Amino acid sequence: MSYLILVRHGESGWNVDGRFGGWVDVPLTGKGIEESLLCAAELEAIGLDIAFTSKLVRAQETLFLILSKQAKIGVFVHEAAGAGEGRVDSGDENGPDKKENRYSYPSKIEKSLIPIYSSEALNERYYGILQGNKKDKMKEKYGEEQILHWCRSFDEGPPEGESLKDIYRRSVPYFEKEIIPALQEGKNVIVCAHQNSLRALIKHIEGISNEDIRKIRLANARPVIYTLSGDRLVRENAEMDPAVKRKI
Numbered sequence: 001m002s003y004l005i006l007v008r009h010g011e012s013g014w015n016v017d018g019r020f021g022g023w024v025d026v027p028l029t030g031k032g033i034e035e036s037l038l039c040a041a042e043l044e045a046i047g048l049d050i051a052f053t054s055k056l057v058r059a060q061e062t063l064f065l066i067l068s069k070q071a072k073i074g075v076f077v078h079e080a081a082g083a084g085e086g087r088v089d090s091g092d093e094n095g096p097d098k099k100e101n102r103y104s105y106p107s108k109i110e111k112s113l114i115p116i117y118s119s120e121a122l123n124e125r126y127y128g129i130l131q132g133n134k135k136d137k138m139k140e141k142y143g144e145e146q147i148l149h150w151c152r153s154f155d156e157g158p159p160e161g162e163s164l165k166d167i168y169r170r171s172v173p174y175f176e177k178e179i180i181p182a183l184q185e186g187k188n189v190i191v192c193a194h195q196n197s198l199r200a201l202i203k204h205i206e207g208i209s210n211e212d213i214r215k216i217r218l219a220n221a222r223p224v225i226y227t228l229s230g231d232r233l234v235r236e237n238a239e240m241d242p243a244v245k246r247k248i
């Protein structure tokens with residue numbers, strides 16, 4: 001059995017400021033650091049083998065804080081080193097991919113490393129005309145209903161920005177190509193990302209409808225934990241809607 005842990009980053013400076021962060025690279029607040037360390041303690045008992053995150057520091061900081069409680073150390077591996085190309089594994093010295101495996105480490109330290117892959121595919125929504133603005137100012141300007149529609153709807157997003165469907169179309173293929181193979185190899189996987197990139201993945205994993213996904217919101221640094229048994233990802237923590245066991 002392997003674990004899949006999805007966790008949104010800890011509180012960022014613009015979460016507390018009530019701004020649409022999107023692709024603006026805002027770090028964690030002190031509270032965000034504390035939340036991430038609490039999450040680290042919660043996950044300490046699960047030995048993580050591989051990590052995925054976005055290109056934004058709020059997610060990367062949270063990931064490193066979580067990994068600080070692991071026995072192994074996180075090291076970045078270039079995203080091109082996907083499944084089988086350059087993935088850090090214990091392939092034998094003359095293995096087929098050894099020459100391409102530019103991230104092979106001396107075996108004496110390899111076993112103490114957690115490879116980290118970062119990708120824009122896991123970035124938060126690009127907010128277009130809303131990005132960087134205060135939420136309450138935008139609600140005054142465009143109306144609360146319109147803002148909620150752009151942020152919650154599946155098919156429509158803010159002007160010049162991404163809809164949840166756009167995010168789904170970049171995050172789910174990445175999940176299938178890079179993350180599922182790691183789970184199927186029996187690895188415990190953590191994905192540390194954002195409100196909307198994780199909502200897209202949860203929609204896919206649990207087969208949640210376009211309407212019901214409007215209700216799903218993720219708190220900062222609260223892990224959603226799945227186990228892969230056979231070909232099914234089953235959610236272990238109950239605070240979300242009843243999981244739909246879905247073939248992957």
Ligand SMILES: O=C(O)[C@H](O)COP(=O)(O)O
Pocket residue numbers: 008009012015019020021022124125193194195196
């Ligand atoms: O709803 C919001 O404010 C943002 O979509 C949250 O994005 P974040 O998860 O990157 O803070």
